Amino acid sequence: MHEEQEHTGFTDHTDHADDGDYPEHEDEPRRRSTTRRVVLVAVGGVFAALVGVGGYGAYNLVNAVSGGSSGDGGGDTAAAATPSPQQPPSTEQAEAVAKDFLSAWGRGDFTAAAGLTDRPEAARTALTAFHDGVPTTSLALTGTGPASSGTPSEPAVGFKVRAEFDGATEAWEYDNVLGVMRAADGRTLVRWAPSVVHPKFSAGRTIAVRPLPNPVSKPTDRKGRPLDSFPSLRGVLPQIAPADGAKVVTGQAVVLSGGGGPQDPEQLFVLTPPSAPQVTLTLDADLQQVAEEAVKQQSAGGKPASLVAVQPSTGQILAMAYAPQGGFNRAVGGGQAPGSTMKVVTSAALLEAGVSPDTVVPCKETTYSPRAWHNDEPGDFPAYTLADDFSRSCNTGFIDKGLEKLQPGTLATVARDQFGLGLQWHIGIPSRDATIPVPGSKDEAAAEYVGQGQIQVNSLLMASVAATVQSGTFRQPVLREDVKRVSATGKLPADVARDLRAMMAKTATQGTARTPMSGLSGQVGAKTGTAEAGSGQATNSWFIAYRNDLAVAAEVEGGGHGNSAAGVAAAQVLRAGGGKG
Structure with missing residues (x-):
């Protein structure tokens, strides 16, 4: 548990009373008594806020304070208590953790973002790879509210991605969804999946900016009409070279690869389109x-x-x-x-x-x-x-x-x-x-x-x-x-x-x-x-x-x-x- 806190930035769960977290290492008497004092002092002022964001935090906090065992009511009461059944995150809790996750991801703090997921190492690796493979000049991630793809036990939050690139003709924008879950320790976490990066992303695939294949010039007739549908010209058109001095421009695109399907690799967004010098033929x-x-x-x-x-x-x-x-x-x-x-x-x-x-x-x-x-x-x-x-x-x-x-x-x-x-x-x-x-x-x-x-x-x-x-x-x-x-x-x-x-x-x-x-x-x-x-x-x-x-x-x-x-x-x-x- 300490190792996970180090990755996520969470150093003391008692500082997050609204999550209803239990104090760790109940066998340490000094820390246990300190925790109890914090809870007891805080209960009057925090209870109403916890009720406002959903019953589970308040319920868990009351149990932590009021007992649950038939002990003598001393410092061992919380340790002896039986945890109540997990309750799903509320809409407000889901949106709050999504906001924190997107904020950390957007500013490049992948360790903090990953710590807000149920699979920190997998999330950190994927977010880092996305950052390295898709070098943006700015990345804005904005929550858009509850998503219909969620379930009662795991609500979903929609968000919009806007990425800008040096030299790109426009920004790359797409909508996505992340799921939110209640962890065993009571925390509200983002349910990690590769699709959080992009809806089409999955295990074993990569997303990166790649150069596009050199474009092939497609000559047109004298009026600019295409000619590639004519049987007699199919072998002729590839022989048409650009004019002397004309340059072929190789474009760049965000490419999803590794799926092995008919669209592998698949272009997700074109940063700079390729261009080939246009050749107009005399044909009619x-x-x-x-x-x-x-x-x-x-x-x-x-x-x-x-x-x-x-x-x-x-x-x-x-x-x-x-x-x-x-x-x-x-x-x-x-x-x-x-x-x-x-x-x-x-x-x-x-x-x-x-x-x-x-x-x-x-x-x-x-x-x-x-x-x-x-x-x-x-x-x-x-x-x-x-x-x-x-x-x-x-x-x-x-x-x-x-x-x-x-x-x-x-x-x-x-x-x-x-x-x-x-x-x-x-x-x-x-x-x-x-x-x-x-x-x-x-x-x-x-x-x-x-x-x-x-x-x-x-x-x-x-x-x-x-x-x-x-x-x-x-x-x-x-x-x-x-x-x-x-x-x-x-x-x-x-x-x-x-x-x-x-x-x-x-x-x-x-x-x-x-x-x-x-x-x-x-x-x-x-x-x-x-x-x-x-x-x-x-x-x-x-x-x-x-x-x-x-x-x-x-x-x-x-x-x-x-x-x-x-x-x-x-x-x-x-x-x-x-x-x-």
Whole structure:
């Protein structure tokens, strides 16, 4: 008992007559007689006060004075008395001990606070650990009165905690409850439990201020809308790094850990929130949704597919979708032969070489390089012009005129200098550049003029080709505006751009692209592509087009003719987002 008094600060229970404590060590005659004298002197003046705070103190004090044994009424009477049954603490007693406990805790006297509990050592250890783990600049603990969670034998007192921290944006406040009990020696004590520190605190858990994990930047679209719900972007967004010089701020929080449940660790209060530099992408969430659906429809049955939409006036990438999702991003990282969509670049080279859209370029049923080449459309058409060959996608006409007018490497030069293909783009995420090698033979040259052979491109690159024709200027596509773009060393001549637009418009309204482009108003242009995939394999479907200030390229592996699978997907996006000039 003496050891407990030393921890709690209680040195003499006779000084606390209102608690009704019995004097200790009744076998010491000198102390016993002193105690008796104090009680006898005090009884007249204290009795009424004890009655006011509850009957037990008064009852116990009367018994201590008036006897209880059949002794001679001397100094042994109190020692011989039989203690009366314990009575529960009154509301006033509960609030009084709660006030003293909270006051000691709040001023950092954990020994005194713990001494007012039924488990001093456990309480002192927990309060000290809380103080060390949660370093506050101020801690205010205020009683709020009786709590409904109490029982008749153990009333409960509510209290409010307000903790302030250096650098925190606001104070941490929470409500809590402590129980009050009557100890065997008659004292009113706080029933200690870990939950006294915090309602969610329990044995085996810890509360401490911890740094929060570094935040992950969640890029938004051009209007600040979230993008993480789009399947094609789930693998893209983690590749978006903050701008150069931007700092990630690691926050701090009061964290409850050690429970082992689904919320372990659990944040109880954030002192300083983490922050990551906001990155705004050029994507448009509305158009991205349409692109996702278009690719999903055309990739049904397991056909890989992709689509990219670009704004010609700015070069901004507005949508990017591919299937299957969750893996390789074929929309910007793929490499395939583009089929007849490459005839846009071949036409630019021929126009610069002196061929006009009205120049007669016969479309033979078969031509040789010396390899034999055929067309999708059977028959000979000796009166076809270059514009006719373009709109009808005649392979033989382009091969013959290309072999006649162009030098080896010319196609690659025009593609690089005027369309920006092969210039090592930096769009904001890893992407693949075009491969257009210098042909080593006439067969290789013939293949390149119609988008076959060793040419490798993807939807991003071919969307840029369509955008360059529409605007007349190559603007390297970007996914974010803060990246450094490359510029083409040359410029598409104005008359060449004009003629290409006229040829693409004819294809969209009268040629192979007329079915998917049907009903689209405004400035429109398109080119279909059907790329050979190997003996016995279905051809790959390609389609590039623009409508006003929106250019699109789509490809579907094994999708057949360009005006079917890829054309349908591209037209869906143009219909949704290309209505404005």
